[in-house]
Amino acid sequence: MAVPKSFSFDTLSLHAGQQPDPLYGARATPIYQTTSFVFKDTDQAAALFNMERAGHVYSRISNPTCAVLEERVAALEGGIGAIAAASGQAALHLAIATLMGAGSHIVASRSLYGGSHNLLNYTLPRFGIATTFVDPREVDAFRTAIRPNTRLVFGETLGNPGLDVLDVPRVAAVAHDAGLPLLVDSTFTTPYLMRPFELGADLLYHSATKFLGGHGVAIGGVLVDSGKFDWETSEKFPLLSEPYDGFHGMVFDEESTVAAFLLRARREGLRDFGACMSPTNAFHILQGIETLPLRMQRHVENTRRIVAFLAGHEAVEAVIYPELPDHPDHALAQKLLPKGCGAVFSFTIRGGRPAGRRFIDTLRVFSHLANVGDAKSLVIHPASTTHYRMDEAALRAAGISEGTIRLSIGLEDPDDLIEDLSRALHASQKA
Amino acid sequence: MKLDVRGKSAYVYTAGHAIDPALPTVVFIHGGEQDHSAWVLQSRYFAYHRYNVLAPDLPGHGRSQGPALASIAAMADWVIAALDGAGVKRAASVGHSMGSLVALELAAHHPLRIAKIALLGTAVPMPVAEPLLDAARADDHAALDMINVWSFSPRAQIGGNTAPGLWLLGMNLRLLERQASGVLYADFKACHDYVAADAAASIQCPALVIVGSRDQMIPPRATHEFVKRLPHAQTVTLEGSGHALMAEQPDAVLDALIGFL
Numbered sequence: 291m292a293v294p295k296s297f298s299f300d301t302l303s304l305h306a307g308q309q310p311d312p313l314y315g316a317r318a319t320p321i322y323q324t325t326s327f328v329f330k331d332t333d334q335a336a337a338l339f340n341m342e343r344a345g346h347v348y349s350r351i352s353n354p355t356c357a358v359l360e361e362r363v364a365a366l367e368g369g370i371g372a373i374a375a376a377s378g379q380a381a382l383h384l385a386i387a388t389l390m391g392a393g394s395h396i397v398a399s400r401s402l403y404g405g406s407h408n409l410l411n412y413t414l415p416r417f418g419i420a421t422t423f424v425d426p427r428e429v430d431a432f433r434t435a436i437r438p439n440t441r442l443v444f445g446e447t448l449g450n451p452g453l454d455v456l457d458v459p460r461v462a463a464v465a466h467d468a469g470l471p472l473l474v475d476s477t478f479t480t481p482y483l484m485r486p487f488e489l490g491a492d493l494l495y496h497s498a499t500k501f502l503g504g505h506g507v508a509i510g511g512v513l514v515d516s517g518k519f520d521w522e523t524s525e526k527f528p529l530l531s532e533p534y535d536g537f538h539g540m541v542f543d544e545e546s547t548v549a550a551f552l553l554r555a556r557r558e559g560l561r562d563f564g565a566c567m568s569p570t571n572a573f574h575i576l577q578g579i580e581t582l583p584l585r586m587q588r589h590v591e592n593t594r595r596i597v598a599f600l601a602g603h604e605a606v607e608a609v610i611y612p613e614l615p616d617h618p619d620h621a622l623a624q625k626l627l628p629k630g631c632g633a634v635f636s637f638t639i640r641g642g643r644p645a646g647r648r649f650i651d652t653l654r655v656f657s658h659l660a661n662v663g664d665a666k667s668l669v670i671h672p673a674s675t676t677h678y679r680m681d682e683a684a685l686r687a688a689g690i691s692e693g694t695i696r697l698s699i700g701l702e703d704p705d706d707l708i709e710d711l712s713r714a715l716h717a718s719q720k721a
Numbered sequence: 722m723k724l725d726v727r728g729k730s731a732y733v734y735t736a737g738h739a740i741d742p743a744l745p746t747v748v749f750i751h752g753g754e755q756d757h758s759a760w761v762l763q764s765r766y767f768a769y770h771r772y773n774v775l776a777p778d779l780p781g782h783g784r785s786q787g788p789a790l791a792s793i794a795a796m797a798d799w800v801i802a803a804l805d806g807a808g809v810k811r812a813a814s815v816g817h818s819m820g821s822l823v824a825l826e827l828a829a830h831h832p833l834r835i836a837k838i839a840l841l842g843t844a845v846p847m848p849v850a851e852p853l854l855d856a857a858r859a860d861d862h863a864a865l866d867m868i869n870v871w872s873f874s875p876r877a878q879i880g881g882n883t884a885p886g887l888w889l890l891g892m893n894l895r896l897l898e899r900q901a902s903g904v905l906y907a908d909f910k911a912c913h914d915y916v917a918a919d920a921a922a923s924i925q926c927p928a929l930v931i932v933g934s935r936d937q938m939i940p941p942r943a944t945h946e947f948v949k950r951l952p953h954a955q956t957v958t959l960e961g962s963g964h965a966l967m968a969e970q971p972d973a974v975l976d977a978l979i980g981f982l
Contacts, residue, residue, distance in 0.1 A: 352885035360886030
């Protein structure tokens with residue numbers, strides 16, 4: 291008997307989570323720009339508040355436009371559901387705050403986006419949550435760093451900015467051996483290039499601001515649950531497996547066997563911390579996701595052309611891209627990222643910081659700004675911007691030097707991009 | 722709550738409430754390879770509307786100790802033992818798919834204990850195609866993939882779930898995957914072997930049948946044929962719904978149950 295076919299990735303990118311508007315038949319997802327939703331009667335109102343009926347009450351907790359985005363990303367990731375958050379950072383905070391409180395501990399890759407590093411290294415300790423950072427290439431280091439109070443293992447699918455490829459299956463096995471979930475930041479890979487749940491991750495999030503949106507017009511984050519982690523048998527997550535006074539003594543993992551995490555994240559995390567996504571931003575990000583497969587193909591094709599160009603240029607000391615044979619994670623990337631290693635990468639310019647400045651100031655097509663994953667090509671100097679809070683040792687540990695330049699390759703004609711880079715590299719080498 | 726049923730640990734969802742002998746009781750019985758959470762919204766509603774609710778995980782499912790039971794009759798006997806354990810003398814029984822057969826069997830053989838039955842996604846007989854039985858016997862993940870796709874209507878395959886942000890196909894697949902090896906085959910075999918030719922005709926209590934017009938697991942025509950043999954039955958058809966009625970159209974299921982119970 292043939293297994294019936296469900297919809298493929300490209301089709302889900304366009305359709306998942308949305309039915310044509312039942313009132314007017316609108317094909318596009320309407321922007322439900324409303325704070326609140328009128329109850330049918332007092333019984334329905336009470337039932338909605340007490341989770342006896344499903345639906346929307348107030349847009350901080352849920353909103354129909356955001357719900358389409360949530361379902362769509364969950365479908366593309368092979369998850370059970372998602373929560374749209376105000377930003378990628380809000381999604382990360384929501385994940386952490388749903389799993390643990392003061393006295394807890396996280397084991398994280400040390401190759402993280404600067405903002406995530408700030409949250410874990412400087413801010414969360416103030417709330418009693420400590421983090422041990424480890425080299426993501428040393429899987430045993432994750433194991434060694436786990437303590438009795440550890441509640442989460444965390445890394446980026448592609449580390450920032452050295453593009454360390456997280457060995458998701460092996461790191462997940464380490465986490466699971468210790469009864470812990472693995473959370474990954476999937477921003478750089480998107481579900482088009484990697485589906486971390488199929489490799490063993492339990493939770494993931496995106497800065498949807500980046501490739502999911504693609505247009506650079508909306509800040510947003512999406513936190514996705516695989517539904518695979520068994521919170522009950524782990525016995526480390528009383529927030530999910532014991533009665534919660536803040537919701538009539540609800541035991542989240544009894545209420546929903548597979549969606550306990552999302553239930554608490556929405557019913558407590560969005561309710562109390564309030565970092566929800568606006569419906570308009572959800573709409574913008576949905577427009578981006580409709581073309582995600584097409585865009586990611588072109589992002590990767592353009593990136594491969596430019597990586598090859600830079601790798602052969604005399605003004606370039608090194609190019610860090612896992613598809614290059616000399617990248618430490620080349621073999622792992624071929625296994626985990628066969629469709630490509632994304633469109634964000636770094637290279638080291640000959641001549642250090644002054645050459646880097648001349649290079650960036652000469653570029654015309656590339657925009658100098660603090661973002662990645664835009665349809666337009668972008669450039670930044672991490673040591674003086676995204677990672678400026680790190681001292682030299684921390685920078686080195688994260689694989690950044692004074693001459694490191696990070697590019698995010700867009701969808702322009704690659705010949706135009708190469709010409710722009712060629713001119714700027716030439717200018718950079720003039721003393 | 723945790724109950725001891727015949728010397729084995731059993732989990733029964735009650736929305737955290739103690740059993741109040743003064744209130745009527747509804748027992749919700751899940752389908753094959755599922756657990757109590759299939760009834761998440763409906764069971765919670767009744768628990769907060771002057772009913773005792775018992776939504777057990779059948780043996781071997783969810784949090785209840787195994788092994789899974791081999792026949793519908795054994796499952797019905799187990800539910801009676803669970804009612805005894807909870808101190809409930811009489812209950813309405815609501816069952817989905819395999820659970821609907823258990824509810825029917827309960828009403829047929831324990832008429833003094835069962836006040837009403839509501840059967841969702843049901844038909845007798847409930848044959849399971851041989852290739853699906855074979856895949857279940859072999860513990861082949863393809864069996865779960867088949868059930869998952871066939872459990873949802875064409876509309877639900879696209880989504881637009883009533884419960885914000887939840888992707889039903891993913892939710893259901895994960896719940897199926899949570900059940901222990903061997904449970905699916907035991908459940909399917911129990912459904913396949915259930916004949917009970919006289920069970921339907923012997924039912925004396927009121928019965929409600931809820932059918933999804935796009936049910937691909939149990940064709941609506943099979944349900945309608947079965948209803949002809951069920952006295953005192955009323956039928957509610959949920960237009961567009963697939964087999965996973967409680968997830969696809971939770972409010973319509975709840976409204977039908979409120980009207981009936």
